[in-house]
Amino acid sequence: MQAVSKALGADKALSGWGTGDPCSWDGVTCDSGGRVTAVQVKNKGLTGTLAPEVRNLTALMRLELFNNSLTGPLPPLAGLDSLQILNIHDNGFTYIPDDFFKALTALKEVYLDHNPFAPWPFPAGLADCVSLTNFSANSVNMTGTLPDFLGSMPSLQQLNLATNSLSGPVPPSLAAATSLEVLWLNGQKKGSPRFNGSISFVANMTKLTELWLHSNDFTGPLPDFSGLTSLSDLDLRDNQLTGPVPASLVNLKSLKNVSLRNNLLQGPFPNFSSTVKAVMDGNEFCFEDAGKPCDPRVDLLLEVEAGFMYPAKLAAGWAGNDPCKYQLGVLCDSGKNITSLNFAKMGLNGSISPSIGKIATLQMLFLSDNNITGTVPKELAELPALRKVDLSNNNLYGKLPEFRKNVEVILDGNPNFGKPAPAPGPGGSSNDTKPGDESGGSNKRSSSTGVIVGSVVGAVAVLGLIAALGFYCYKRKQKPSGRVQSPHAMVIHPRHSGSDPDMVKITVAGGNANGGAATSEPYSQASSAPRDIHVVEAGNMVISIQVLRNVTNNFSQENILGRGGFGTVYKGELHDGTKIAVKRMESGVMGNKGLNEFKSEISVLTKVRHRNLVSLLGYCLDGNERILVYEYMPQGPVSQHLFEWKEHNLQPLEWKRRLSIALDVARGVEYLHSLAQQTFIHRDLKPSNILLGDDMKAKVADFGLVRLAPADGKCVSVETRLAGTFGYLAPEYAG
Secondary structure (H helix, E strand, O other): OHHHHHHHOHHHHOOOOOOOOHHHOOOEEEOOOOOEEEEEOOOOOOOOOOOHHHHHOOOOOEEEOOOOOOEEEOOOOOOOOOOOEEEOOOOEEEEOOOOOOOOOOOOOEEEOOOOOOOOEEOOHHHHHOOOOOEEEOOOOOEEEOOOHHHHHOOOOOEEEOOOOEEOEEOOHHHHHOOOOOEEEOOOOOOOOOOEEEOOHHHHHOOOOOEEEOOOOEEEEEOOOOOOOOOOOEEEOOOOEEEEEOOHHHHOOOOOOEEEOOOOEEEOOOOOOOOOOEEEOOOOOOOOOOOOOOOOHHHHHHHHHHHHOOOOHHHHHHOOOOOHHHOOOOEEEOOOOOEEEEEOOOOOOOOOOOHHHHHOOOOOEEEOOOOOOOOOOOHHHHOOOOOOEEEOOOOOOOEOOOOOOOOOEEEOOOOOOEOOOOOOOOOOOOOOOOOOOOOOOOOOOOOHHHHHHHHHHHHHHHHHHHHHHHHHHHHHHHOOOOOEEEOOOOOOOOOOOOOOOOOOEOOOOOOOOOOOOOOEEEOOOEOOOOOOOEOOOOOOOOEOOHHHHHHHOOOOOHHHEEEEEOOEEEEEEEOOOOOEEEEEEEOHHHHOOOHHHHHHHHHHHHOOOOOOOEOOEEEEEEEOOEEEEEEEOOOOEEHHHHHHOOOOOOOOOOOHHHHHHHHHHHHHHHHHHHHHOOOEEEEOOOOHHHEEEOOOOOEEEOOOOOEEEEOOOOOOEEOOOOOOOOOOOOOHHHHO
C-alpha cells in the first residue's frame, strides 16, 4: 500500500496516507485479518498513476479511483481474483494492456469511461469474467469488432460502448445475451468504420429497457419488438435503416422515448401513442401525417422490396406517395400504372417476392447482375401483361414456372438453376429468404429467424456472388449448349444490344419436369476473339476481373496493402461490406510457367482449411491476370509489429502477445505437417508471411512455396513460383 499511495500521489494529497497502518487511511477498508479489501478514493484531485504493486493486494474486492487526474499506463491486474468492482472512469490513463482482465473471475462491475487510452481491441480476457453484470467503456478509444463470447455471459445486464471506434456487424451470438437491460453502441467515431449490418440481434433481448444504437451505419429493416415489453428508451437515429416501422414497436406499451430520425424508413408515418416522445423526421415516409395510409401501389412496391430485405439504395430513391415519381427503377404509363421495374446491377440480396404477382400491369422486370437467391415465384409467371423478365447472373435455383409463350425470360448465369434447393444449414432453414420475413411490419417472425437472417445474409451474398461469377467466367471460355427451345423456354438475347461483345445467346429450358433441354440450335458468339479465361478444378471460386476492379477501385494506389516480388496486394470491399485482400501477380514476374505455378498454389489452398491459415476466397485467371483473393487480415503482417512499429504508429508487441502469435503459427504449421489430409511443408515461414486479425490472432499466409509430403515420407515438389527467402528456408527442403 505504501507503493500504491506514493504512485497515486495520495501520500501528499490525502491526510494520513503514506504513514502508519493503511487500514486506518481514509478510503481504505480491511478485513479482520488486516488485509486490504477496498480502495475508494474518488474526486480527490489525484495526479499520479496506478502502481503495479496493486496486484499484490490479493484480498482486494473494490478498486474505485474515478474522477481524478490519474495518468500513465494501467498495470495488469492478474492475481486480484477477489476483485468485484473496478471503477476508474474519468481519469487520464493512457494505456490498457491486453492481459488487463486476465483471471479476474470474480469481477462483476467495470467502469472505464472517458480515459484517453491508446487504441485497443475489445479485451479477450473479459471472457473469463463469467460473473460480470456491468461493463461500461464509453469514450476509451476501443477499436475492432465485438467478440462472440459476449452472448455467453449469463449475468451481463449493462453493456455501454458508446463513442469509440468499434466497427463491423454485431455478432449474431449477442442475441443470446437475453439478460441485457441496457445496451449502448451509439456514436462510433466519424471518419472510421462504424457498426453496420442488421439489428435483428435485439429481437431476443426481452429485458432491455434502454437501447441506443444511433449514429452508426446499421442497415436493413427494424426487427420485431413484441418481446421487448420493458423497453422504454429507444434511439436508432442517424443510421440507414429501411422498410416500414413495425406495429410491434408502435404498439409497445412500455415505450416512453423513441428516435428514428435520419434513416431511410418507409411506408406510413408511424402513429405512436401521445404518451411517447417520438422523433421521426428525415425519413422516406409516404406522408408526414401519422396514421395516413400509403397509395396501394406504394404498399405493393414495399412488399416487393421486402423480398430483397429493403436495400438502402432502393429506399433512398423511393420517397413520397407517388411511385411514378420514384427516382430509381420504377416506370409508369400515362395512366400511372406501373409497367416496368428495372433493378439490374443494384447489389440486391434476398429473393423475389411472390407479391410481385400483384402488380397486374407489370410488363418488364429486370433483376440481372445481382446476388438474388431462391426460386422464381409462380406468381410472376401469372402476370397477364408481362413481356420480358431478365434474371441473369444471380444465384437462383429450382424449376422455372410456366410462362406464356410470348414472354421472354433470360436466365443465363444462374449456375444452380434447375437444381433442387440447397440443403438446410445448421439453423434448419434454406437460403431461400421468404419475402416479408424482414418487413418489420405487421408480419411477426420468430426471434430465431432474426438471428439466422442476421448471421447468414453476409455469407449468402458472398458465396452467391462467387458462384454466379464463377459460372459466368466458365461459360465465356466453354462452348455453350446452344439455344434450347421447348414449349415454355424463351430465347435469350444480349441484355443490351451491342453493348457486350462477349455475350452468348443461350436459352434455359423451363417447361419439362426434369429441367432438361428439348432441342438445341447452334449457338452464336459475337466476340471477335476469345478471351484467355481459365478454370482450375477448385470448386466455384472463380471471380471475374471486372468484379475485382470494382471492389478495389480499379486497383487504385490508395487501396494498396503491400508490395512484394510477386506483385501487389490490394484491399477490396464486397457489396455486403466484407473486406478482402486481392493479390495481383505481375505478369513479368510469373514467367512462362506462371499459369501452372499459379494453379499449384490454388490446389494447395483449396486442400487446407484451418483457423490459423489464411483462407482463399477465390481467384481470377483472365488473359495475363493472375489474381488470388484472400480473407482480409486488418492488423497486417507480424513483421511490421516487430520491425516497423514506430513507422506505423503501433505499440510494440508484448512478450505474452508474441508467445500467443508463436502458438498460433505453430498450430497452423502442425496442421500442414501432420493433421491435414495431405501433408504440406511451408518453406518460407517468416514474419511477413504471418498475418494478424483484429483480435491479433495469427494466421500463416503465402503458400507459393510448399512441398507435398506423401505417405511414404519422400517429399515431392509442388510447382511454385518462388525459391524461398534465405534465412527462412529449412535446409532439408530448400533444394
